[in-house]
Amino acid sequence: MIKHLLxxxxxxADAITTILDTAESxxxxxxxxxxxxxxxxxxxxxxxxxxxxxxxRISFELAAKRLSADVINFSADSKSSVAKGExxxxxxxxLEAMGVDxxxxxxxxxxxPHQLSRWVKASVINAGDxxxxxxxxxxxxxxxxxxRFKDLEGLKVAIVGDVLHSRVxxxxxxxxxxxxxxxTLVGPPTLIPxxxxxxxASIEYELDPLLADIDVCYLLRVxxxxxxxxxxxxxxxxxxxxxxxxxxxQLMRPDALVMHPGPMNRGxxxxxxxxxxxxxxxxxxxxxxxxxRMSLLYLMLGGHSEEGQALEELAV
Amino acid sequence: MTxxxxxxxxxxxxxxxxxxxxxxxxxxxxxxxxxxGLDAKGAERIDVGGAVVxxxxxxxxxxxxxxxxxxxxxIASASAAAATGGYTAICAMPNTDPVADSASVxxxxxxxxxxxxxxxxxxxxxxxxxxxxRKMADIGEMAxxxxxxxxxxxxxxxxxxxxxxxxxxxxxxxxxxxxxEHCEDASLAEGGQMHEGERSAAxxxxxxxxxxxxxxxxxxxxxxKLTGCRxxxxxxxxxxxxxxxxxxxxxxxxxxxxxxxxxxxxxxxxLDDYDPNAKVNPPLxxxxxxxxIVAGLADGTIDAIATDHAPHADHEKxxxxxxxxxxxxxxETALGLAVTNLxxxxxxxxxxxxxxxSVAPAKLLGLTDHGSLAAGSAADVTVFDQGATWTVDPAAxxxxxxxxxxxxxxxxxxxxxxxxxxxxxxxxxxLVDEALV
Numbered sequence: 001m002i003k004h005l006l007x008x009x010x011x012x013a014d015a016i017t018t019i020l021d022t023a024e025s026x027x028x029x030x031x032x033x034x035x036x037x038x039x040x041x042x043x044x045x046x047x048x049x050x051x052x053x054x055x056x057r058i059s060f061e062l063a064a065k066r067l068s069a070d071v072i073n074f075s076a077d078s079k080s081s082v083a084k085g086e087x088x089x090x091x092x093x094x095l096e097a098m099g100v101d102x103x104x105x106x107x108x109x110x111x112x113p114h115q116l117s118r119w120v121k122a123s124v125i126n127a128g129d130x131x132x133x134x135x136x137x138x139x140x141x142x143x144x145x146x147x148r149f150k151d152l153e154g155l156k157v158a159i160v161g162d163v164l165h166s167r168v169x170x171x172x173x174x175x176x177x178x179x180x181x182x183x184t185l186v187g188p189p190t191l192i193p194x195x196x197x198x199x200x201a202s203i204e205y206e207l208d209p210l211l212a213d214i215d216v217c218y219l220l221r222v223x224x225x226x227x228x229x230x231x232x233x234x235x236x237x238x239x240x241x242x243x244x245x246x247x248x249x250q251l252m253r254p255d256a257l258v259m260h261p262g263p264m265n266r267g268x269x270x271x272x273x274x275x276x277x278x279x280x281x282x283x284x285x286x287x288x289x290x291x292x293r294m295s296l297l298y299l300m301l302g303g304h305s306e307e308g309q310a311l312e313e314l315a316v
Numbered sequence: 317m318t319x320x321x322x323x324x325x326x327x328x329x330x331x332x333x334x335x336x337x338x339x340x341x342x343x344x345x346x347x348x349x350x351x352x353g354l355d356a357k358g359a360e361r362i363d364v365g366g367a368v369v370x371x372x373x374x375x376x377x378x379x380x381x382x383x384x385x386x387x388x389x390x391i392a393s394a395s396a397a398a399a400t401g402g403y404t405a406i407c408a409m410p411n412t413d414p415v416a417d418s419a420s421v422x423x424x425x426x427x428x429x430x431x432x433x434x435x436x437x438x439x440x441x442x443x444x445x446x447x448x449x450r451k452m453a454d455i456g457e458m459a460x461x462x463x464x465x466x467x468x469x470x471x472x473x474x475x476x477x478x479x480x481x482x483x484x485x486x487x488x489x490x491x492x493x494x495x496x497e498h499c500e501d502a503s504l505a506e507g508g509q510m511h512e513g514e515r516s517a518a519x520x521x522x523x524x525x526x527x528x529x530x531x532x533x534x535x536x537x538x539x540x541k542l543t544g545c546r547x548x549x550x551x552x553x554x555x556x557x558x559x560x561x562x563x564x565x566x567x568x569x570x571x572x573x574x575x576x577x578x579x580x581x582x583x584x585x586x587l588d589d590y591d592p593n594a595k596v597n598p599p600l601x602x603x604x605x606x607x608x609i610v611a612g613l614a615d616g617t618i619d620a621i622a623t624d625h626a627p628h629a630d631h632e633k634x635x636x637x638x639x640x641x642x643x644x645x646x647x648e649t650a651l652g653l654a655v656t657n658l659x660x661x662x663x664x665x666x667x668x669x670x671x672x673x674s675v676a677p678a679k680l681l682g683l684t685d686h687g688s689l690a691a692g693s694a695a696d697v698t699v700f701d702q703g704a705t706w707t708v709d710p711a712a713x714x715x716x717x718x719x720x721x722x723x724x725x726x727x728x729x730x731x732x733x734x735x736x737x738x739x740x741x742x743x744x745x746x747l748v749d750e751a752l753v
Contacts, residue, residue: 088636109636110509110520111590130638132520170520195517 001299004117004124008135008174016179020143023288023295029066030290039302040069046100048091049127050076050107055262055286056127056136060104063293067302072100088112089119096120102301105129110167123300131165136296137261138171140289142179144281145216147288148257153180158210159201160242161220161269162191162231168261169220173199184210187220187242190231207242211251218259219244219269235268245271249279257281319343319359320740322733325369325699329689330667330675340369342695345738349691364699367732370670371687372404372435372696374677375647376574377471377550377622380406380437382428383421384413389627389716391425394647395434396714397625399741401647402731404696405436405678405686406625410447411472417442417453419461426463434741436696438681440496441465443484449475452484459491466682469496471550474532476502481536485545494572494680496548497536499557500598504528509637511584511599519587521637524599526554533557537564540571548680549573551624553598555608562617572680573612574622577646577653578721580609586721592633592640593721596626599642613672614663620677623650627717645720648713653722655702655729666702674698685737695738704730714747 002010011019029037045064047057057073064071074095076082082091088107095103102123105113110130117124128134146152157176163169163185173196176183183201185192192203204210211217222238232238239245244258252258258270258280266272275282322340327350329335334350341348341356348354375398381389389397391408398406408425410416416425422439429437441458445451447470458465468488474497475481485495505528510516512523533549537560540547549561552573561573578596583603586594594600612618626643633640654673658664664672678687685694708725710718734742741748 087631087634089634107636109638112636114590115592115636130520131522164517167520170518193517195514198514199518 003300004113005135005296005300006113006117006124006126007133008138008171008178011175011178013178016139016142016175019139019292019295019299020146022299023143023291026294026298027291036066036068038068039298040064040067043069043101043301044072044099045069045102045104045297046072046074046095048074048095048103048105050112051128053106053127055289056106059286059289060127060293063290063297066294067297069297069301088116092116092119096122102297125296125300128167130167132167133171134167135171136289136293137168138175139296140285140292141172141218141259141261142175143288143292144259144285145257147284148281149215152176155181155215156184156213157181157216157218158184158186158207158214159218159220160186160207160244162223162226163187163196163220164191164193165223165226166220172218173201177201186210188232188238208248208251211248212253214252214256216257216259217244217252221261221263222265222268224265239268243269243271244274246273249274249277252279259285262286318738319356320735321354321356321359321361322369322697322699323361323363325364325367327689328368328370328666328670330671331371331688332690334689335667340689340697342697342735342738345695347689347691347693347695347697350689362733364733367699367701368666369697369699371674371678371689372698372734372736373402373651373673374681374683374686375403375406375623375625376620376677376680377624378406378408378647379411379624379626379643380408380425381627382412383424387716388629391428391437392432393714393716394625395429395432395437396747397647399434399734399736400714400731400747401649402651402698402700402734403435403647404698404734404736405438405683406647407438407440407467407681409471410440410442410469415442415446416440417445417447419454419457422458422463422465423461435736436683436685438683439463439465440467440469440471443468443470443475443495444480447472449473449477449480452487455484455487455493456491459493467494467496467548469498469550471496471498474498474500474502478535478539482539482543485539485543485547488545489543492546494546494548495536495540496550497532498550499529499532499536499552500524501528501531504531508599509595510587511601513584513602515584515587519590521587526556526601526605529554529598530556530560533560537569537571540569544570547571551576551579551598551622552618553579553601553605553609555605558608558612558617561612565617572619573617574620575609575613575618576622576624577650578644580606580613581653581657582606582721590637591721592635592637593644593719595637595640595642596644597642610658610663613658614668619672620680621650621654621672622677623647627715628719630718633719643719645713645715645717648715649708649720649722649727651700651731652706652708652727652729656727659702660728695735697735698731699733700729700731702729704728706730
C-alpha cells in the first residue's frame with residue numbers, strides 16, 4: 001500500500017477496488033453493538049486542520065478511534081500555536097517529535113500535503129488541499145456509487161458547478177475515469193477550466209440536455225465567497241440555470257442518483273426537495289465516508305499480512 | 317598594479333568581431349593587448365588552457381535586498397555572488413526598504429557597491445514614489461546623482477495606470493532614461509501562483525495568464541511610440557511578448573528586452589510537486605513559450621540575459637506555496653544554464669552568448685567600461701570553461717540565500733577567473749579575497 005495518499009493519481013483501479021472492498025468488510029463492524037477493532041492500538045493519528053471542517057474531521061477522528069488508534073486533533077485556529085505565528089513546517093516537526101504515525105491534513109494551500117510529506121516520516125493523508133484534491137471524498141463517492149450500481153465501468157456522471165475551485169471535482173474526475181466511468185463537467189464557463197478536457201472529462205455549459213442520459217448528477221457547492229469575483233451574475237441566476245430543482249430532477253431517469261459532498265446551499269445548487277428525495281444519497285455518502293477512511297487507515301498503517309488475515313476473520 | 321597574461325584562451329570579443337585563440341595582457345586595470353608572442357615581462361602568467369576569455373558579464377536585473385532585508389542578501393554578498401558567477405557589473409533593482417525612489421537611497425546603494433569593490437553596482441531607480449504607481453519618483457535627481465541612474469522601473473509589479481506611464485515616459489526623455497517595465501496586469505494576475513494553463517488547472521493553483529504580460533507589453537510599446545521614450549521590457553516570459561517585441565523592433569520602436577535563465581531553462585511542470593523554489597514572477601511558462609524565448613535570444617529579439625536574482629530567506633520560501641514569496645537566485649547559475657541550454661544545443665554561438673551576457677546589457681546601461689576587450693578599455697574580463705561540468709550546490713553559494721530550483725542539477729560551463737578593473741576577483745572558480753565578504 002502507498003505510504004502517503006496525496007492525490008487520486010496514485011491509485012490505479014486495483015488499488016481503488018482494494019480500498020472499497022476493505023471498506024465494505026469494515027462497515028460490518030460499524031453495524032455491531034461494539035463498534036471497535038484493536039487493529040491500530042498503539043498507533044497515533046493526528047488530524048491537522050488549517051481549514052474549518054465538520055464532516056471530514058469528525059469522520060477521520062471516528063475512523064481512527066474505531067480502529068483503536070490514539071487521535072490528536074489540531075486545528076490551526078486562534079487557540080493554537082499557529083496564531084502565535086508558528087510555521088507549517090515547525091508545526092509538522094513538532095508533531096513528528098511527538099511520534100505520530102499518520103497526519104491527516106486539510107489546508108487552504110494546494111499542495112500543502114505534498115510539502116508536508118517531504119518534511120515528516122509519518123504517513124500523510126490529504127483531507128483536502130486548496131483547489132487541488134480531496135481523495136478520500138472521491139473514494140467515499142466511488143464507494144457510494146458502486147453500492148448502488150455494483151459496477152462503475154461505463155456509468156455516466158455529470159459533475160455540476162464550480163469545478164475551477166473544487167478539490168472534490170478534481171479527485172472525482174480522476175477516480176471515476178480510473179474506474180471507467182464517463183464524466184461530464186457542467187456549469188458556467190467561468191467555473192469550468194477549459195483545460196479539464198485533458199483530464200479525460202467532457203465539458204458542457206447546459207445541464208438540461210444531459211439529464212435524461214446520466215446515472216449520477218453530482219452537485220458541487222457554490223462557494224458563496226466567490227460572489228465578489230463576478231464569476232456569474234447572481235445566485236438566483238445560477239440556481240435558475242444550473243441548480244437541480246424538481247423540474248430538472250423529473251428529467252432524470254428513475255434510478256439515477258443525486259449526490260453532493262456537503263455542506264449544501266439549499267435553494268442554490270440543490271433544492272430542498274431534491275436533497276431529501278429518494279434519489280439523493282447524500283447521507284449515505286457521509287456514513288460511507290467513515291468506512292472508507294477506516295479502510296484507508298487500516299491499509300496504510302496496519303496493512304501487514306497477519307492483519308490481512310484478521311480482516312478476513314472479521315468479515316466472516 | 318599587477319600585470320596578468322591570460323595565455324592560450326579562446327578570446328571572444330563580439331564588439332570587435334574577435335573569436336580567436338590568443339593571449340590577453342592586462343596592465344594597470346586596462347586591457348593592454350590581445351595577440352600571440354606578447355611582451356609580458358613581469359606579468360603573472362595564467363594558463364587558461366583553451367577556456368573562453370571574454371568581457372565580464374553584466375546583469376541588468378539584480379535584487380540586492382539592501383537596504384531592508386540584509387538577512388537575505390547584502391550589496392557585499394550579492395557582489396560576491398555576482399563575481400563568482402562571472403559578472404563584473406550588476407544593476408540593483410529599486411524595490412528595497414526604503415524604496416530607491418530618491419537620490420539619497422540610490423547614492424547609498426551605489427556607494428556600498430563601490431565599497432564592496434567586486435563588481436560595478438549600477439542602480440535602477442523607481443518610477444513612482446514607494447512603487448505605488450501614482451506619484452512620480454525623483455527621476456531627475458536620481459539621474460543627476462552620483463549614482464547616475466539610467467534605468468527606471470517599478471519592478472516587482474507593473475505600472476497599472478496608462479496615463480502615469482505616458483507621463484513618466486515623456487519626462488524620462490529629458491534624461492535619456494530607460495522606462496523598464498515588469499509587464500503584469502494586476503487584475504488578471506491577482507492571486508496567481510503559477511502560469512495559467514493545463515498544469516495550473518490540474519494542480520488547483522490559481523494561474524497568471526500569458527495575457528497579463530502581453531497586454532501591458534503591447535500598451536507600453538504603443539506609449540513608447542507615442543512618447544519616443546526608450547522602453548525596456550524586463551524578464552519577458554511568453555511567446556506572445558517575444559512576438560510583440562519582434563514586431564515593435566521591425567517598426568523602429570526604441571524597445572529592448574531581457575529574458576532570465578529560468579525562463580529559457582524551465583517550464584511550468586517544475587511546479588508539479590509544489591516546490592516553492594519554482595515559484596517565480598513572471599511564472600515559468602509552457603514549453604512553447606520557453607522555445608520562443610530561446611528563439612528570441614537567438615535572433616536578437618531579446619537583447620540580454622538578465623538573472624532577476626531574487627534572494628529569499630529559507631523560512632519564507634519553505635512555507636505553503638500560497639504564502640511563499642516568488643523569486644529565485646540567478647547570479648551563480650546563469651552561465652551554467654546558458655551554456656547548458658543555449659550554447660551546448662547550438663541555439664547560440666559563443667559570440668552570441670557573450671553578446672547577450674555582456675555586450676548588449678553593458679550598452680543598454682551605458683556602462684562603457686564593460687562589454688569590450690578593446691585595447692585601452694577597462695580590464696573587466698571573465699574566463700569560463702565551456703566544457704566543464706559541475707553540480708549546483710546551494711550550500712556553496714556566495715549569496716546569503718539558497719532559493720534555487722536547480723539544486724543538484726548538473727550544468728555545463730563554469731566560470732574560472734574574473735578580473736574587475738584589472739584586479740583578479742575570482743581564481744579557479746573561487747573568490748580571491750575571502751576577507752572581502
